[in-house]
Amino acid sequence: MIIVGGGVVGTALLYLLSNYSKARVLLLEKYETNAKLNSNSKNNGQTLHFGDIETTYTLEKAKRTKAASEMLLVYTSKLPTAQRNTILSKTPQMVLAVGSEEVEFLRKKYDPKYRALFPGMRMINKKEIGRLEPNLLKGRDRAEALIAAYSAAGYGIDFGRLSDSFVKKAQGAKVSFNDGVISVKQTTDGYSLKTTKSSYCARFVVFSAGAQSLKFAKQLGYGLSLSVIPILGSFYYSRAVVKSKIYTVQGGSIPFLGAHADPDINSKDRTRFGPTITPYPFLEKSKPLTIIDHLNAVGMDLDYMRSITNIMRNKDLSSAFLRNLGYRIPLLGKPSFVKDQVQKIVPSLRNEDVKYDISSGGIRPQIIDKSKRSINVGESTLSGESIIFNITPSPGASSCLRIALDNANEIARSLDIKLDSTRIQEDFKAAAHA
């Protein structure tokens, strides 16, 4: 079988299939190495999401996210300590509520059911916030209402290095880099793929290629009722001003997490701020030609136009998109980002203290369901005849092993091969996360 895309999801599947089944697997990646795009630590929020700091999640979604991330904790707990430390970094985390409206919202959100799911999470007041993170209070209006939900059991994570470890542990599997898939066709006993290097046949194919997965799905007549809005997430940075991951309350009906402040997993001296949520025409940052892939994945028709119109009727979302587009305006954009997003968290930081990280930025392939004319929040997996298409916006990386396991079960059923579920259950026995 063939996996297309060497991000953290494709490589997690490579790892599972090659360790727990006898499937003969080949992974095709268009770049010279794995995890160059969204799974690269420069391009995502570096957070292992459990569902506790995400104020946009329902309790059900939080439970699913927690279970998926616990699989990753179990996986990394079995790596040699030195290697584990290059992937995971234990980092406290909090959701900061600023102003009486957010404070009220956060108090309601963390009801007894939430607290039962996350026993390590606790509400902290201004005084304790100041003790844990003094820079959150410095320069702030003393009268401003402020509380936070805090947990010491958070993690910064390098999904790129995690993906490297999956590839290394994929016994007997083959990986072909610089081998981009151009087209896919169904044959009598599977699929044939034409690539930039060669052509291949497989009995089963999994596309884990971000928004490109939807483009290929459409080539084969799947996912016709789906479309995509690429959302650019850029990051800014300052000197190190926080020790914890500081998330904010996402207001209104915006389906994305708000910008956060995080100790940079790649540099102890830096705090990152972001990501932005900017609609973007390309599927890869600064790759104008990927506008063609974008158009192929969109499936431009009347339903798409109606969906976009309907999505833009959500005033919270349309004004967030407009504000974020404004952040891209030369000279004016950065001061607005600093005022809106950075100073909400660290009030004393000035425009000159913050820099735009030009080398960073990922694209969330946000799926639109044209039949419902709305955004589909979370990851999407389309299944066809001996083929799967994974499209994983944020926080898909945290769920990579769960997505891979679902894929592996479907592949085993379809190809009638044995997936060693007993050993998987044994190996991934949940590590209780607080």
Ligand SMILES: Cc1cc2nc3c(=O)[nH]c(=O)nc-3n(C[C@H](O)[C@H](O)[C@H](O)COP(=O)(O)OP(=O)(O)OC[C@H]3O[C@@H](n4cnc5c(N)ncnc54)[C@H](O)[C@@H]3O)c2cc1C
């Ligand atoms: C700004 C931002 C912040 C985020 N923050 C977080 C976070 O804090 N925590 C979290 O859990 N998740 C986060 N996410 C989401 C997470 O990054 C993604 O869900 C995850 O990286 C997706 O992995 P993937 O393997 O599906 O895709 P990618 O990592 O995008 O990998 C797709 C791969 O497919 C390859 N490919 C594409 N087309 C072809 C082709 N034709 N042929 C061969 N190969 C091809 C690409 O080169 C790439 O290597 C964030 C995402 C963004 C954009």
